[in-house]
Amino acid sequence: MSAVIEARDVEFSFGQTPALRGASVAVEAGEIVAVMGPSGSGKSTLLHCLAGILVPDSGEILFDGARVHAMAETERSSLRRDRFGFVFQFGQLVPELTAVENVALPLLLSGVHRKQALPRAQAWFARLGLDGLEQRRSGELSGGQAQRVALARGLVAEPQVLFADEPTGALDSLTGEEVMDLLVGAAREQGTTVILVTHEPRIAAYADREVMVRDGRVNAPDRIAS
Numbered sequence: 045m046s047a048v049i050e051a052r053d054v055e056f057s058f059g060q061t062p063a064l065r066g067a068s069v070a071v072e073a074g075e076i077v078a079v080m081g082p083s084g085s086g087k088s089t090l091l092h093c094l095a096g097i098l099v100p101d102s103g104e105i106l107f108d109g110a111r112v113h114a115m116a117e118t119e120r121s122s123l124r125r126d127r128f129g130f131v132f133q134f135g136q137l138v139p140e141l142t143a144v145e146n147v148a149l150p151l152l153l154s155g156v157h158r159k160q161a162l163p164r165a166q167a168w169f170a171r172l173g174l175d176g177l178e179q180r181r182s183g184e185l186s187g188g189q190a191q192r193v194a195l196a197r198g199l200v201a202e203p204q205v206l207f208a209d210e211p212t213g214a215l216d217s218l219t220g221e222e223v224m225d226l227l228v229g230a231a232r233e234q235g236t237t238v239i240l241v242t243h244e245p246r247i248a249a250y251a252d253r254e255v256m257v258r259d260g261r262v263n264a265p266d267r268i269a270s
């Protein structure tokens with residue numbers, strides 16, 4: 045099978061600080077991959093390069109046959125909006141909007157009319173056990189509830205790839221596992237590919253496969269010891 049998204053020999057530095065030093069990884073459609081590794085090893089930078097948020101200094105990012113590293117910012121921005129979904133450690137909900145408006149946001153930004161977007165967003169509330177919380181603002185939600193709202197926002201537009209950077213990092217372990225059950229269940233149902241950055245083996249265990257980032261490079265787990 046061929047990869048839906050791939051990094052080839054990617055290098056990226058923040059000024060003088062090298063974050064990626066020839067990172068390569070290929071992820072197949074529908075696969076759930078956990079990106080593991082020590083703090084500062086380059087996990088988030090790799091995710092940001094794959095998602096077209098950062099542009100590599102050298103190397104290639106390929107998505108569905110397209111050369112993401114060579115795209116103009118406007119093209120990468122449409123790609124992120126139309127084909128990718130995102131969930132971060134701290135849900136990053138827009139505090140001025142209600143929970144249902146937050147979930148509807150990616151649809152509204154893609155040009156879906158409010159009349160269609162809000163019911164589609166609404167449908168996620170029952171699915172994620174959030175019934176009745178639609179009109180709350182982020183300050184009126186628990187951490188676990190807010191993260192489920194963020195997950196719904198990441199998946200509502202049925203992205204091809206969901207990028208999740210420590211999505212359970214701010215949650216207690218039980219709530220974190222609930223969020224992971226929902227994330228994996230919904231992704232499998234939609235056939236969404238998931239790239240999940242985590243340093244917790246318990247969370248990585250939800251993935252089909254783990255890759256390990258060390259010193260800005262990606263190793264298969266069985267090659268780490270050598």
Ligand SMILES: Nc1ncnc2c1ncn2[C@@H]1O[C@H](COP(=O)(O)OP(=O)(O)OP(=O)(O)O)[C@@H](O)[C@H]1O
Pocket residue numbers: 058061062063081082083084085086087088089090243
């Ligand atoms: N905005 C930035 N400016 C300068 N250096 C940065 C920036 N972001 C990351 N770095 C550096 O790049 C390297 C890789 O960072 P990155 O955040 O990708 O690692 P990580 O594996 O995700 O770490 P963590 O698990 O702690 O989140 C580190 O040396 C880090 O200090």
